[in-house]
Amino acid sequence: MIHNLEDFIRLDKLKNKNALYLEDKYMNELAIEITNLKKEKNAVILAHNYQIGDVQDVADFVGDSLGLSQQAAQTDASLIIFCGVHFMAETASIISPDKKVLIPDLQAGCSLADTINVEQLIEWKNDNPGAVVVSYVNTTAAVKAESDYCCTSSNAVKIIEAIPKDKKVLFLPDRFLGQYAKAMTGRNIEIWDGACHVHEKMGEVSFSDARLAHPNADFLIHPECGCSTACMLKSQVYSDCKNVKIFSTEGMINHVKKSDNKEFVVATEVGILHRLKKINSEAEFFAMSDKSVCEYMKMITLKNLYDSLLYEQYEVKVPEDIALRAKLPIDRMLSVF
Ligand code: 13P
Numbered sequence: 001m002i003h004n005l006e007d008f009i010r011l012d013k014l015k016n017k018n019a020l021y022l023e024d025k026y027m028n029e030l031a032i033e034i035t036n037l038k039k040e041k042n043a044v045i046l047a048h049n050y051q052i053g054d055v056q057d058v059a060d061f062v063g064d065s066l067g068l069s070q071q072a073a074q075t076d077a078s079l080i081i082f083c084g085v086h087f088m089a090e091t092a093s094i095i096s097p098d099k100k101v102l103i104p105d106l107q108a109g110c111s112l113a114d115t116i117n118v119e120q121l122i123e124w125k126n127d128n129p130g131a132v133v134v135s136y137v138n139t140t141a142a143v144k145a146e147s148d149y150c151c152t153s154s155n156a157v158k159i160i161e162a163i164p165k166d167k168k169v170l171f172l173p174d175r176f177l178g179q180y181a182k183a184m185t186g187r188n189i190e191i192w193d194g195a196c197h198v199h200e201k202m203g204e205v206s207f208s209d210a211r212l213a214h215p216n217a218d219f220l221i222h223p224e225c226g227c228s229t230a231c232m233l234k235s236q237v238y239s240d241c242k243n244v245k246i247f248s249t250e251g252m253i254n255h256v257k258k259s260d261n262k263e264f265v266v267a268t269e270v271g272i273l274h275r276l277k278k279i280n281s282e283a284e285f286f287a288m289s290d291k292s293v294c295e296y297m298k299m300i301t302l303k304n305l306y307d308s309l310l311y312e313q314y315e316v317k318v319p320e321d322i323a324l325r326a327k328l329p330i331d332r333m334l335s336v337f
């Protein structure tokens with residue numbers, strides 16, 4: 001019986017503690033079930049750096065788009081559970097057509113991949129005969145099938161450098177990554193006007209305020225960010241920007257592994273903070289913007305990952321003719337490394 005307000009608050013706190021305890025218990029049990037089921041089914045769980053912490057913790061491999069494609073190509077497992085977004089699972093299926101690739105939620109799409117479709121690409125190619133098409137991996141399989149090379153944020157510059165110098169390049173779909181690659185290579189590149197809704201907004205965050213608040217921090221910036229081109233150009237021009245680094249998500253991880261710095265400001269999707277904190281628990285990590293959350297990446301949960309393993313749902317299979325043509329630019333990308 002509740003006698004007074006104090007009792008009520010005490011009981012409420014107890015109830016909340018209990019609820020949290022039960023939730024933790026449920027999550028731990030789910031994680032154990034997932035690990036058991038994974039062994040039983042000879043499955044491998046691949047998770048992108050933006051996945052929620054619970055999903056990253058049960059994965060066999062956590063990485064960026066390039067690392068995940070490489071893992072999909074190398075694994076002996078017959079079943080791949082792809083904890084990421086749809087185009088990434090499509091890429092895994094194209095690379096490993098004999099394996100079953102599952103995604104726990106089919107709605108996990110990508111706003112950037114949606115900025116160009118295959119008809120638009122064909123029209124662009126017709127307007128630029130002889131040009132070489134470089135597609136960022138954040139594209140549908142059909143768009144990849146009409147491309148010459150694929151690239152990720154970690155290898156865009158290297159891929160463009162591997163193309164003969166006299167060739168015009170059509171780069172798609174991310175305009176910020178395109179501008180970054182153009183500035184780094186000095187090549188004749190026409191850029192598609194696409195952007196990711198999460199990274200584009202980073203351009204609205206005051207970079208100067210962040211630098212004032214964290215004068216000693218390293219600034220790790222994803223090249224898809226709306227501020228990346230400006231930051232990259234500044235970092236080359238102004239010495240006060242020397243601690244600005246433009247990295248893919250895995251590039252950020254590698255930098256933190258090697259760095260002695262104890263403070264980092266991270267400009268990309270906030271899911272990566274979980275992995276960064278695990279790598280270096282002594283350093284402090286700050287999100288450039290707490291609002292940098294990709295709702296598509298967050299559609300994957302421990303519960304739907306468990307269901308995906310149990311019921312072998314939802315298979316991502318690219319039609320054979322498209323898969324064959326899309327494999328060529330992906331293979332070319334993988335062979336550059
Ligand atoms: P990475 O290739 O750096 O992992 O980036 C993928 C992505 O979707 C960024 O938004």
Ligand code: SF4
Pocket residue numbers: 085109110111112113138196197198199269294295296297
């Ligand atoms: Fe796509 Fe942007 Fe989400 Fe990356 S963060 S998966 S580019 S919507």
